[in-house]
Amino acid sequence: xxxxxxxxxxxxxxxxxxxGLRGTAARWVHRPRSRRELLDRxxxxxxxxxxxxxxxxxxxxxxxxGGEILFLDGGNLGNIVRAVSEIGIIAVGMTxxxxxxxxxxxxxxxxxxxxxxxxxxxxDSGYGILPAVVVVLAIGLLFGAxxxxxxxxxxxxxxxxxxxxxxxxxxxARIWSGGLGIPIAYGDGPKEAPxxxxxxxxxxxxxxxxxxxxxIAIGVAAIVVLRTTAFARHxxxxxxxxxxxxxxxxxxxRVKVAVFAIAGLLAAVAGIIHAGxxxxxxxxxxxxxxxxxxxAVVIGGTSLAGGSGSMGGTLAGALLLxxxxxxxALNNIDANVQLLIKGLVIVAAAALQKLRNTVA
Amino acid sequence: MSDEAVVTMTGVAKxxxxxxxxxxxxxxVRAGEVHALLGENGAGKSTLINVLSGVITDYExxxxxxxxxxxxxxxxxxxxxxxxxxxxxxxxxxxLSVAENLVLGREPRTRLRTVDRRAMLRTxxxxxxxxxxxxxxxxxxxxxxxxxxxLVEIAKxxxxxxxxxxxxxxxxALADAEVRRLFATIAGLRREGVGxxxxxxxxxxxxxxxxxxxxxRNGSVAGTVRPGETDRGRIISLMVxxxxxSLFDVAAAPDGPAxxxxxxxxxxxxxxxxxxxxGRSEPTGVTLTVGAGEIVGLAGLMGAGRTELLETLFGAGSxxxxxxxxRLGGQPYAPRNPRAALRSxxxxxxxxxxxxxxxxxxxxxxSIALAALGSLSTxxxxxxxxxxxxxxxKMAELAIKAASAAAPVGSLSGGNQQKVIFARQLLVRPRLLxxxxxxxxxxxxxxxxxxxxxxxxxxxxMGILLASSELPELLGVCDRVVVLRRGAVAADLTAADxxxxxxxxxxxxxAVAGKxxx
Numbered sequence: 001x002x003x004x005x006x007x008x009x010x011x012x013x014x015x016x017x018x019x020g021l022r023g024t025a026a027r028w029v030h031r032p033r034s035r036r037e038l039l040d041r042x043x044x045x046x047x048x049x050x051x052x053x054x055x056x057x058x059x060x061x062x063x064x065x066g067g068e069i070l071f072l073d074g075g076n077l078g079n080i081v082r083a084v085s086e087i088g089i090i091a092v093g094m095t096x097x098x099x100x101x102x103x104x105x106x107x108x109x110x111x112x113x114x115x116x117x118x119x120x121x122x123x124d125s126g127y128g129i130l131p132a133v134v135v136v137l138a139i140g141l142l143f144g145a146x147x148x149x150x151x152x153x154x155x156x157x158x159x160x161x162x163x164x165x166x167x168x169x170x171x172x173a174r175i176w177s178g179g180l181g182i183p184i185a186y187g188d189g190p191k192e193a194p195x196x197x198x199x200x201x202x203x204x205x206x207x208x209x210x211x212x213x214x215x216i217a218i219g220v221a222a223i224v225v226l227r228t229t230a231f232a233r234h235x236x237x238x239x240x241x242x243x244x245x246x247x248x249x250x251x252x253x254r255v256k257v258a259v260f261a262i263a264g265l266l267a268a269v270a271g272i273i274h275a276g277x278x279x280x281x282x283x284x285x286x287x288x289x290x291x292x293x294x295x296a297v298v299i300g301g302t303s304l305a306g307g308s309g310s311m312g313g314t315l316a317g318a319l320l321l322x323x324x325x326x327x328x329a330l331n332n333i334d335a336n337v338q339l340l341i342k343g344l345v346i347v348a349a350a351a352l353q354k355l356r357n358t359v360a
Numbered sequence: 361m362s363d364e365a366v367v368t369m370t371g372v373a374k375x376x377x378x379x380x381x382x383x384x385x386x387x388x389v390r391a392g393e394v395h396a397l398l399g400e401n402g403a404g405k406s407t408l409i410n411v412l413s414g415v416i417t418d419y420e421x422x423x424x425x426x427x428x429x430x431x432x433x434x435x436x437x438x439x440x441x442x443x444x445x446x447x448x449x450x451x452x453x454x455x456l457s458v459a460e461n462l463v464l465g466r467e468p469r470t471r472l473r474t475v476d477r478r479a480m481l482r483t484x485x486x487x488x489x490x491x492x493x494x495x496x497x498x499x500x501x502x503x504x505x506x507x508x509x510x511l512v513e514i515a516k517x518x519x520x521x522x523x524x525x526x527x528x529x530x531x532x533a534l535a536d537a538e539v540r541r542l543f544a545t546i547a548g549l550r551r552e553g554v555g556x557x558x559x560x561x562x563x564x565x566x567x568x569x570x571x572x573x574x575x576x577r578n579g580s581v582a583g584t585v586r587p588g589e590t591d592r593g594r595i596i597s598l599m600v601x602x603x604x605x606s607l608f609d610v611a612a613a614p615d616g617p618a619x620x621x622x623x624x625x626x627x628x629x630x631x632x633x634x635x636x637x638x639g640r641s642e643p644t645g646v647t648l649t650v651g652a653g654e655i656v657g658l659a660g661l662m663g664a665g666r667t668e669l670l671e672t673l674f675g676a677g678s679x680x681x682x683x684x685x686x687r688l689g690g691q692p693y694a695p696r697n698p699r700a701a702l703r704s705x706x707x708x709x710x711x712x713x714x715x716x717x718x719x720x721x722x723x724x725x726x727s728i729a730l731a732a733l734g735s736l737s738t739x740x741x742x743x744x745x746x747x748x749x750x751x752x753x754k755m756a757e758l759a760i761k762a763a764s765a766a767a768p769v770g771s772l773s774g775g776n777q778q779k780v781i782f783a784r785q786l787l788v789r790p791r792l793l794x795x796x797x798x799x800x801x802x803x804x805x806x807x808x809x810x811x812x813x814x815x816x817x818x819x820x821x822m823g824i825l826l827a828s829s830e831l832p833e834l835l836g837v838c839d840r841v842v843v844l845r846r847g848a849v850a851a852d853l854t855a856a857d858x859x860x861x862x863x864x865x866x867x868x869x870x871a872v873a874g875k876x877x878x
Contacts, residue, residue: 233733248717250730
């Protein structure tokens with residue numbers, strides 16, 4: 001994108017590694033001089049703002065029982081984060097890919113492959129937790145890296161490469177599992193998984209679900225990486241203008257391979273969590289998850305053109321989708337209507353971005 | 361040829377910001393004449409034809425068609441008035457057939473509102489026949505050679521009843537046989553009473569087909585001549601003029617070339633690209649040296665291969681087979697990619713800032729630090745303090761004017777954007793700096809600053825290879841000027857002993873009386 005506005009990444013995270021930013025931030029806080037600047041400020045926190053709005057609306061429309069707001073119940077809030085944790089983790093990887101100017105359609109299938117792998121390795125092959133997890137993560141990482149290499153060196157669009165990768169991963173998952181879901185039974189006997197694996201299904205202090213903790217931890221780590229590392233700068237540079245990045249000595253191939261490897265690795269993480277939560281690994285797991293992840297990234301204000309966006313926005317986007325699903329479910333709204341509303345929200349987010357492009 | 365002018369432009373003036381592109385130009389095209397337009401790059405040719413073809417609408421002066429003043433609202437209006445333009449990059453759809461291209465947007469319909477293929481093919485055959493083009497209108501446009509595509513474009517213009525045809529460097533991408541065919545076509549157009557505005561740098565072509573030639577210089581008409589009857593040297597001196605430039609206050613007399621250590625030695629460098637791209641001239645047996653502390657200019661017409669040479673030296677050229685040797689500081693130097701070039705101490709400021717160097721939405725500070733992130737980071741984490749200090753230092757050193765280092769690059773002026781790219785390159789401390797048109801689109805003040813910077817860098821021992829279309833710039837800033845023509849070195853001149861005429865003559869392959877150019 002070659003317009004002159006500040007990338008959303010800068011706005012949500014105004015201190016991201018640039019000099020003199022303190023002054024700019026201060027200006028935003030103290031003197032909104034023009035209407036345009038006001039708009040800038042509003043858009044800067046678009047996804048966070050939207051998240052707060054949805055949160056407040058959810059409280060207002062939440063069903064109550066005995067004066068208690070069900071939506072705000074600790075267990076419910078934990079469940080929201082748990083429910084979005086797999087999509088959220090995938091969306092973190094997707095954010096890197098989209099910032100790079102690419103797209104990754106294979107992550108849902110990699111999740112399925114990983115869930116199958118986790119289940120099969122522990123149940124059929126008698127692997128311990130650690131070896132199983134390491135092997136599955138390695139597969140996800142390698143799968144992503146190969147896709148990155150194909151995009152970078154063969155110059156095929158990532159859409160095509162990962163569309164093919166989606167088929168391949170799904171096929172591998174079916175072959176590996178024999179086409180059936182592999183149930184995970186816990187115990188010490190043969191054909192049983194180590195009971196410790198069940199911790200993925202548990203909660204810390206009985207309140208905070210483990211997948212939610214993992215999601216938040218990965219999200220925070222990604223925010224830090226995106227704000228502090230040279231790698232992240234390279235990602236933004238390639239997404240913004242690949243030729244300029246190359247002429248500036250950015251190792252374009254290496255960065256692309258790394259980004260797709262991260263996306264594959266995080267999809268594998270989500271796959272392991274998936275297996276743990278459902279106590280099984282099925283080759284059809286994660287179908288369509290890539291689209292929900294893309295939706296979270298878009299709602300988070302990251303531009304599909306690449307080069308501008310933020311990780312914080314993606315986390316907010318994922319949570320927003322989760323709250324939306326939750327409050328609709330709490331109010332017993334038909335699942336099909338839920339889909340409709342989700343679609344509208346995505347369009348609204350994209351329209352807001354467009355508006356920002358034309359106004360600011 | 362009648363004396364009645366179809367189009368008359370009177371006192372046409374246009375400025376871009378503070379830059380005067382046209383300063384009151386008179387220009388006319390008569391029916392059935394070929395009127396050549398000549399001038400150095402930046403003399404105002406493009407601006408003039410953009411006014412004539414309706415691309416530029418806010419100009420001063422008048423344009424009249426058949427004697428009555430008009431003001432085109434856009435290219436479509438100019439086309440409707442019979443003024444068509446054949447651009448270097450043709451406006452055709454490769455996936456459609458020749459006939460479909462010809463009638464695009466005006467397809468003949470049958471009674472059922474489907475496309476009347478028979479009528480379409482008949483029209484196409486008629487038009488192509490009129491041009492003497494032996495082309496099957498059913499062929500896919502993309503399967504035609506460039507010259508044939510050009511004929512289709514001309515046929516399309518005639519189908520719109522064009523009375524004036526503007527041709528912008530039509531032979532740049534053509535083989536000799538195709539050029540002959542094009543000239544036959546132009547002769548036919550002339551007989552039909554179509555006026556042709558012909559822009560080219562090729563003197564022999566202009567002598568062959570043009571009735572009149574108008575020479576532009578600095579946005580004004582330097583003269584209108586009859587090409588066949590005028591000495592080429594006179595035309596070149598009309599193009600160059602005698603304008604002295606005071607921009608180049610060379611502080612100290614440059615050292616003699618003898619006592620300079622050679623930094624870059626290029627010997628018989630050729631590139632045979634894997635895929636030949638039209639309009640590109642790859643290096644062909646290029647031999648040149650740049651000494652430490654020396655500024656060497658790279659001159660040549662559009663498409664002479666200046667950019668291609670610089671890109672090759674930066675490891676960013678067309679992929680393909682290279683021959684010849686390049687040494688940097690005495691060591692063999694063959695960078696596989698820009699990263700390797702930067703590591704060897706070679707910096708590059710590309711020609712097209714927006715396309716090749718900057719992300720306009722990204723903050724200025726980040727843009728400056730981009731190439732040097734490796735040395736500003738520890739274990740992959742960018743050290744903010746170190747980065748801030750480095751960026752501040754370069755912004756101060758180059759006097760980059762920005763609201764803050766966080767301001768998007770796109771909010772800076774052209775000159776300051778260019779300085780951002782310089783700062784990025786200088787932050788990696790190169791020994792050799794390759795510059796491609798570093799002052800294009802830069803205001804006078806920033807130009808002078810860039811020149812001073814170049815002299816300072818050279819004084820510190822940096823070697824600089826500067827490609828430029830501005831002859832005064834080359835002569836004023838450089839120690840030596842290497843002139844390229846079709847990818848090869850046409851002349852290697854000492855700036856102090858040379859004139860703009862010498863450079864232009866070498867670039868155009870014209871021998872000027874009394875002067876020798878290789």
